[in-house]
Structure formats: C-alpha cells, structure tokens
Amino acid sequence: MKTYEIVILSIIFLILCFISFLYFVLRTKKKDVTNVAPYIEIMNKKLILERDMLLVKNVNDYAFYEKEYIIVEKDAVLGEEIIDRNLLKAGTSITIKQAKLYTNGVSGTTQSMVLGLQTLVK
Numbered sequence: 001m002k003t004y005e006i007v008i009l010s011i012i013f014l015i016l017c018f019i020s021f022l023y024f025v026l027r028t029k030k031k032d033v034t035n036v037a038p039y040i041e042i043m044n045k046k047l048i049l050e051r052d053m054l055l056v057k058n059v060n061d062y063a064f065y066e067k068e069y070i071i072v073e074k075d076a077v078l079g080e081e082i083i084d085r086n087l088l089k090a091g092t093s094i095t096i097k098q099a100k101l102y103t104n105g106v107s108g109t110t111q112s113m114v115l116g117l118q119t120l121v122k
Contacts, residue, residue, distance in 0.1 A: 026105035039099035
C-alpha cells in the first residue's frame with residue numbers, strides 16, 4: 001500500500017470512531033428499575049387516582065418513550081397539536097407494569113417513567 005492510501009484509510013477510520021463515540025455518548029439511555037425501591041412497591045398493584053388527570057396521545061417531546069399515551073396533570077399546559085385527550089376522573093384505577101429511568105445524553109438529566117395499563121371504555 002502506498003503512504004497516501006494508508007493516510008486516507010486512517011482518516012476514514014478516525015472519523016468513524018469519532019461518530020461512533022458521539023452516538024454512544026449522546027444517545028438517550030434507558031435503565032429498567034422495576035425491581036428497585038421505591039418502584040417495586042407499586043408494581044402490578046391496582047392504584048387509584050386521587051385527582052383528575054388527562055390521558056393524552058404521546059407527542060414529539062416524549063417520542064422516545066415507549067408507550068403511545070401518557071398521563072399528565074389535568075391543568076398541565078399542553079400544545080395545541082394534542083387533540084386526543086381523555087379525562088381520567090379521580091377514583092380511576094391504573095396498574096403500573098414497569099419503571100424505567102431515561103437519561104438524556106446531552107444534558108445528563110434523568111427522568112423516571114412508570115409504564116402501565118389503563119383501560120378506557122368509550
């Protein structure tokens with residue numbers, strides 16, 4: 001191989017290594033904490049809502065979460081693009097099946113999300 005080819009291949013290799021490094025450092029990381037306290041205490045138990053909540057269709061801000069719908073406070077400020085809203089009245093039962101921590105790769109902030117079931121009758 002010529003020196004020129006070795007230099008070009010080395011540069012391509014370094015660029016690929018750098019891109020791979022950025023991907024692994026900046027991606028959103030998930031960690032399952034279902035069996036860790038305090039989440040283990042509420043897993044697979046029927047929980048009753050103490051105040052009214054909204055079940056809304058997941059939007060781009062939360063698109064990396066795994067479920068199609070999220071539950072938010074009734075008076076939460078929501079964008080106009082959210083048209084699929086269902087009121088969950090106080091006393092409605094929900095069941096939590098999983099708990100996960102999501103760590104943002106850019107800011108490093110971690111959010112805990114509990115994932116579960118709620119059946120709507122329309």
